[in-house]
Amino acid sequence: MSTPVRLLLCDDHAVVRAGLRALLSSAEGIEVVGEAGGGEEALALAARLRPDVVLMDLQLGEGMDGVTAIRRLTAEGSAGSRVLVLTMFDTDADITRAIEAGATGYLLKAERPEELFTAIRSAASGRTALSPPVADRLLARMRSPAPTLSEREHEILGQLARGLGNREIARALFISEATVKTHLGRIYGKLGVETRAGAVAVAKERRLLP
Incomplete structure (x- = not known):
């Protein structure tokens, strides 16, 4: 046995x-x-x-x-x-x-x-x-290629990694909160995640952060 x-x-x-x-x-x-x-x-x-x-x-x-x-x-x-x-x-x-x-x-x-x-x-x-x-x-x-982020999406992802909220990101980049939300939606879709923490984790794994 x-x-x-x-x-x-x-x-x-x-x-x-x-x-x-x-x-x-x-x-x-x-x-x-x-x-x-x-x-x-x-x-x-x-x-x-x-x-x-x-x-x-x-x-x-x-x-x-x-x-x-x-x-x-x-x-x-x-x-x-x-x-x-x-x-x-x-x-x-x-x-x-x-x-x-x-x-x-x-x-x-x-x-x-x-x-x-x-x-x-x-x-x-x-x-x-x-x-x-x-x-x-x-x-x-x-099988899928690495996601291609725009320059603005890279900037927002960098701010996200610093722990900033939507309003803070909007102020830092001189854009509206609505624009930040739109970019975040695209970032989530490209990275295959549903949360801010998930986006940062995947970005670090794929070396997408500066």
């Missing part, structure tokens, strides 16, 4: 963790060895419990976020664990940041239990596990 995959859960919602633990108890060959409610706790438990796989949410409330925890877990090799993301978010920025941080796989919470079980076993073996929508997004992004 093969050794079960030792799994550490990391999600800031206790109800979600309890549901996952109950669900995974029915999976053959998977053993939940611990639960963490945040990134810092996940790092500490991983160092002590040495799980094969850490099932990690990206949005962890206060404290260390999921991407930082992934980077720390994979860079420091605190337990030699693979990190499998399980989240509700599938924006290009979230996916890219998680994969670049070192995640072995990226699953959406809408997946069926059997697909989650398979992904955990794949991650434990070092194989990549991606939800179909996530795989589609990654392929589409690889």
Whole structure:
């Protein structure tokens, strides 16, 4: 009989963790060895419990976020664990940041239990596990050329990265707030994001900022 995959859960919602633990108890060959409610706790438990796989949410409330925890877990090799993301978010920025941080796989919470079980076993073996929508997004992004931003869009993106609001950007560039909003809409569309933070994250990853 093969050794079960030792799994550490990391999600800031206790109800979600309890549901996952109950669900995974029915999976053959998977053993939940611990639960963490945040990134810092996940790092500490991983160092002590040495799980094969850490099932990690990206949005962890206060404290260390999921991407930082992934980077720390994979860079420091605190337990030699693979990190499998399980989240509700599938924006290009979230996916890219998680994969670049070192995640072995990226699953959406809408997946069926059997697909989650398979992904955990794949991650434990070092194989990549991606939800179909996530795989589609990654392929589409690889096939599409890098977005071309206008000079004005570059300027607004730079102001955005400084943390300025629409009114402040309008004053800095001597344009109206309505014009700023129009440019932001175009920037979001070109970068495949829906938020200011997402735009800045993608811009940094693609080196679009000065």
